[in-house]
Amino acid sequence: MQIPVQGFMYPNEVELQWSVLIVLYPFLTGLVAGAFILASLERVFRVEEVKPTYRLALLTALAFLLVAPLPLQLHLGHPERSFEMYLTPHRSSAMAMFGFVYLWYLLAVLVLEIWLDYRRDIVVMAQSTTGWRRLLYHILTLGSTNISPRSLEIDERAGWLITVIGIPSAFLLHGYVGFIFGSVKANPWWSSPLMPVVFLFSAMVSGIAVVMLLYMLSSSLRREPIDMRCVDTVAKYLFYTFVIDFSLEMLDLVHRIYEADESFRSLDFMVHTRMYFSQVVLQIFIGTLLPITLLGLTQVLKLSPVIRKQIYVLSGCLTLVGIFAMRWNVVIGGQLFSKSFLGYTTYKMGIVAREGLLTAIVLSVLPLVFLWVLVKLLPPWPKQNSGALPDATPAH
Amino acid sequence: MNITRRRMLVLLPAAAVAWKYVLAGTPEASPNYDMAEHWWAMLIDITKCIGCGSCVRGCQLENHVPDGYFRTWVERYHVEDWEMEYPKVDSPDGGKNGFPVAKETGGKNFFVPKLCNHCADSPCTQVCPVGATFVTPDGVVLVDQKYCLGCRYCVQACPYGCRFINPTTLTANKCTLCYHRITKGLTTACCEVCPTGARQLANLKDPKDPIHEFLRTHSVQVLKPHLATGSKCFYYGLDGSVR
Numbered sequence: 303m304q305i306p307v308q309g310f311m312y313p314n315e316v317e318l319q320w321s322v323l324i325v326l327y328p329f330l331t332g333l334v335a336g337a338f339i340l341a342s343l344e345r346v347f348r349v350e351e352v353k354p355t356y357r358l359a360l361l362t363a364l365a366f367l368l369v370a371p372l373p374l375q376l377h378l379g380h381p382e383r384s385f386e387m388y389l390t391p392h393r394s395s396a397m398a399m400f401g402f403v404y405l406w407y408l409l410a411v412l413v414l415e416i417w418l419d420y421r422r423d424i425v426v427m428a429q430s431t432t433g434w435r436r437l438l439y440h441i442l443t444l445g446s447t448n449i450s451p452r453s454l455e456i457d458e459r460a461g462w463l464i465t466v467i468g469i470p471s472a473f474l475l476h477g478y479v480g481f482i483f484g485s486v487k488a489n490p491w492w493s494s495p496l497m498p499v500v501f502l503f504s505a506m507v508s509g510i511a512v513v514m515l516l517y518m519l520s521s522s523l524r525r526e527p528i529d530m531r532c533v534d535t536v537a538k539y540l541f542y543t544f545v546i547d548f549s550l551e552m553l554d555l556v557h558r559i560y561e562a563d564e565s566f567r568s569l570d571f572m573v574h575t576r577m578y579f580s581q582v583v584l585q586i587f588i589g590t591l592l593p594i595t596l597l598g599l600t601q602v603l604k605l606s607p608v609i610r611k612q613i614y615v616l617s618g619c620l621t622l623v624g625i626f627a628m629r630w631n632v633v634i635g636g637q638l639f640s641k642s643f644l645g646y647t648t649y650k651m652g653i654v655a656r657e658g659l660l661t662a663i664v665l666s667v668l669p670l671v672f673l674w675v676l677v678k679l680l681p682p683w684p685k686q687n688s689g690a691l692p693d694a695t696p697a698h
Numbered sequence: 699m700n701i702t703r704r705r706m707l708v709l710l711p712a713a714a715v716a717w718k719y720v721l722a723g724t725p726e727a728s729p730n731y732d733m734a735e736h737w738w739a740m741l742i743d744i745t746k747c748i749g750c751g752s753c754v755r756g757c758q759l760e761n762h763v764p765d766g767y768f769r770t771w772v773e774r775y776h777v778e779d780w781e782m783e784y785p786k787v788d789s790p791d792g793g794k795n796g797f798p799v800a801k802e803t804g805g806k807n808f809f810v811p812k813l814c815n816h817c818a819d820s821p822c823t824q825v826c827p828v829g830a831t832f833v834t835p836d837g838v839v840l841v842d843q844k845y846c847l848g849c850r851y852c853v854q855a856c857p858y859g860c861r862f863i864n865p866t867t868l869t870a871n872k873c874t875l876c877y878h879r880i881t882k883g884l885t886t887a888c889c890e891v892c893p894t895g896a897r898q899l900a901n902l903k904d905p906k907d908p909i910h911e912f913l914r915t916h917s918v919q920v921l922k923p924h925l926a927t928g929s930k931c932f933y934y935g936l937d938g939s940v941r
Binding site: 310311312313314315317319320374377378379380381383384386387390391392394395396397398401482486487488489564567637640641642643644 | 788
């Protein structure tokens with residue numbers, strides 16, 4: 303397949319190395335970090351308004367975190383060797399160390415926190431269900447069936463401590479993804495000390511947006527009223543985080559324009575031509591300025607709950623589009639220009655291919671399937687709503 | 699199975715033929731080569747390069763480089779007057795078959811052979827998550843093909859565009875400085891076939907190597923010096939427009 307090239311590329315640069323799957327990877331990881339940080343608002347900072355989203359946010363984080371390594375595995379030339387990253391990690395490699403950050407976050411933070419939070423419910427369900435569910439819940443108790451008040455109090459304290467450790471871990475998880483790109487000095491589009499911070503805030507934005515949308519969607523599916531106090535608070539946090547995120551991105555942009563180093567002319571040309579739609583239209587206008595304006599309106603105007611809900615759904619969806627576009631522009635945009643700054647290549651995404659569109663769609667839907675299973679196994683809402691959880695309420 | 703004399707007579711020649719292939723998969727021993735006495739580099743004299751592409755062809759034949767990928771290539775620059783930031787550059791098929799007659803008139807034309815710079819502080823080895831790519835004690839950047847994950851991070855990290863993913867092995871691939879040759883006392887394939895001597899392999903640890911005299915008496919430059927990669931490809935006659 304002939305790849306259209308404009309100007310001069312080093313001959314090995316014409317073919318893009320990182321595909322849409324690598325776009326998906328920071329997008330999914332960002333949702334994890336953001337969802338967890340939202341959950342921690344309730345647990346650590348005692349923001350009671352967001353309580354209805356707490357467990358859903360944790361399960362969302364887990365569902366996305368379980369899928370996050372799949373695009374990487376599918377992308378590797380030799381996925382069967384990927385375990386070598388754990389056995390013989392190269393300590394100077396950002397990517398190698400990220401494997402440990404991921405494992406730490408998955409096992410020491412997220413799974414442990416969910417288990418502690420659900421332990422009481424799991425024990426209750428192990429006693430009240432039958433068949434394979436009973437067996438499964440018995441296994442999930444890990445032999446810890448004491449749900450005395452004292453025991454639950456210890457759970458609560460341990461859970462709090464893990465959340466406190468979890469916040470910097472979530473920061474580390476996504477800040478580190480930014481570092482993987484930001485530390486590549488060969489690529490001026492990526493190389494920036496702001497990259498980890500921008501990735502972190504954009505992660506928080508996307509994670510908060512996805513939990514807000516999932517909460518509203520799950521409430522309407524369950525025919526339960528949406529707690530407006532909750533979504534108003536979540537939307538307020540989304541708005542503030544988004545403003546910080548956008549300011550950081552603009553700071554990066556202004557810095558690049560003002561400094562105008564040797565790469566600037568090439569990057570500027572790229573943004574105004576082949577990346578105009580994804581960067582300017584999709585990321586900045588549709589995916590950032592529009593949702594920020596909409597969310598800002600809800601902060602200054604007194605709107606009816608119906609209007610507010612519609613605005614939240616619309617701005618949440620636009621936010622996810624904007625953050626996905628941001629990941630696309632970083633990953634794909636960073637490979638469209640030559641490191642000689644003299645030419646541009648083209649990204650041609652396959653449809654039915656190992657790293658094609660279809661795979662990306664499946665990997666995007668898969669976390670929702672995982673979440674559905676997790677919600678069925680560990681209902682995140684109180685008993686009276688699900689009818690499946692006798693005496694099961696959050697332990698705290 | 700009983701090994702009869704007749705069977706043995708049939709098997710022995712077959713085994714002898716097979717043995718050659720067994721040996722072919724084993725690296726040749728280099729008993730007289732001492733890594734500690736070498737620190738490999740390359741000197742490229744741009745004023746001598748005629749853009750014939752012999753080096754590209756020689757490299758591809760010697761190292762079985764797949765079509766469309768390059769361990770070494772040649773670029774042709776055309777710079778008009780003072781606009782050094784806008785050189786016109788081409789490298790049709792990596793310059794493998796030479797270059798068509800230049801369309802531009804006026805200004806200056808010159809050829810720049812490129813290859814892995816075998817950087818002492820190489821960004822590509824820094825980022826490899828498993829250490830599959832490494833700098834040898836004698837200063838050559840190599841890739842362990844049996845260990846590489848094919849994550850492509852090193853390809854992204856190389857500022858010079860010298861790495862690619864081999865479409866057959868799905869692992870990172872690059873110039874090895876013909877390590878299988880230079881450890882036997884031979885020069886690289888590209889240096890061997892260069893008709894003008896524009897490329898010279900050099901051992902920086904050998905005080906008698908002519909490169910020392912050359913470096914002392916000529917103005918030389920490395921590519922993208924601001925990236926501080928410790929490049930060991932020294933260019934004589936490098937124009938400021940070259941990226």
